[in-house]
Amino acid sequence: MSAVENTNKKSNDKIKSVTLNHLQNYSSVQKVMSIAQSFPVVIGFIQWAMESEINLVNRILDSKMTPALLKYMYARFITLFQKVDNLFEFLVLREGVDSIIKDFQNHNNRMGFWVFWFYIDYMANVFNTLLIEFVIKPFKSVSGNQSKDKITSSENLPNVKELTVTTRNISNDIQGKAMEKYEILFKPTTDKLNNEFFEPAMKTYHDNLNKSQNIPKALYTTGIDIGNLTLEKLNSMKNNNESITKTNQEN
Known part of the structure; x- marks a missing residue:
């Protein structure tokens, strides 16, 4: 294992960033990592700085002198960071970069009208994912079918169809909850x-x-x-x- 890979592995074990793990799959990132191997002093300094910072944070959090509010805020920050990290990896890298590269290869490495369909389907995917993460899951409403393992062709607009189903389910759920509130608050x-x-x-x-x-x-x-x-x-x-x-x- 190279010095760069060792540094990334240690940092990822601490940070647990799916984005950093995904970035290592791209050849351009791998080339940058290979070039960085020729500067072991810089890599060693980066590794030392990251480990020192992580150890300092752990000592502060483990200290009995640290206010409980600060520990709670740090835990909430980590939760928010992981959610944003997961969304970025899924929407930007996997469904964005990876999908358009695959579609580009499927069209013989040529640009065409398929880019327009890709854009429409991609935006539908973004809205559908955000609805699931920030509307459905927090309120434990209807379930959405969010697939993270399969990249499909954008020409059939699968994400537009899925967004239609999600919004229809949300609308029905809101109407049901509104009727429940009406029966309790307004009907009497x-x-x-x-x-x-x-x-x-x-x-x-x-x-x-x-x-x-x-x-x-x-x-x-x-x-x-x-x-x-x-x-x-x-x-x-x-x-x-x-x-x-x-x-x-x-x-």
Whole structure:
């Protein structure tokens, strides 16, 4: 194992970066690593600096003097770094660079209209992945079919179809949750309004209309009746509040 590979292996074991591991698969990166092997002093310094920094961070985190909040923030930072690292490796390197290289080779190393289809499908893949990672997974909603092991041709737009399924599932899930919230939060209020206001108002209107056989007069009479009923309810609520206040003061 070369000095560069040894350094990368040690750093990756500590950092656990899938992006760094993936980058080593590219020939251009391998050439840079081969050139760097001719500077062992520089490689040794980089390795020493990285190990020193990691050891310092570990000593700080293991110290009893370190506030718990700082340890929590560091753990959250590592979690966020790993998520961003995984997304970058998947979206930019695997689904971006690797996919376009494969499509380029499949088209005899020639540019063409297939680039347009690749762009559309790639953007659909990006949006679909972000929806799954930041909408579906955090709220434990519907499951998305995110494949990370197979690179397909972009001409059939598989990611556009998958994005359509994902967005449709999210829409159905949101509608279901909205109906649940409606049943809990709003339906009791609407039922109360319907039972105490709308139904009595319609009954009063029909009674007045049957008596007078005159729509304007029935509307006018109904308005007066509703106003009187509203005043009665307001006075009743006011009397109840005054009674409760008086009882509290006596106690």
